Amino acid sequence: MAEAAAITWAxxxxxIEMFEHICIESDAKVYVNxxxxxxxxxxxKIRALIxxxxxxSS
Structure with missing residues (x-):
């Protein structure tokens, strides 16, 4: 949950910063999948954050 929240926050x-291209790296395999x-x-548990x-991201 903490990793999912951190990715969503990022x-x-x-x-907000209007970045056009970003790369997300995480060791939270469940979230990435x-x-x-x-x-x-x-x-x-993570459906809302997903x-x-x-x-x-769109």
């Missing part, structure tokens, strides 16, 4: 900062999968396939991260 994406929020990237949007969930970003690449469909929202229905991810764990319910959804927010995907919206911020």
């Amino acid at each position: 994406l929020e900062l990237a949007v 969930a970003l690449a999968a469909t929202i229905d396939d991810c764990l319910w 959804s927010m991260s995907l919206k911020l």
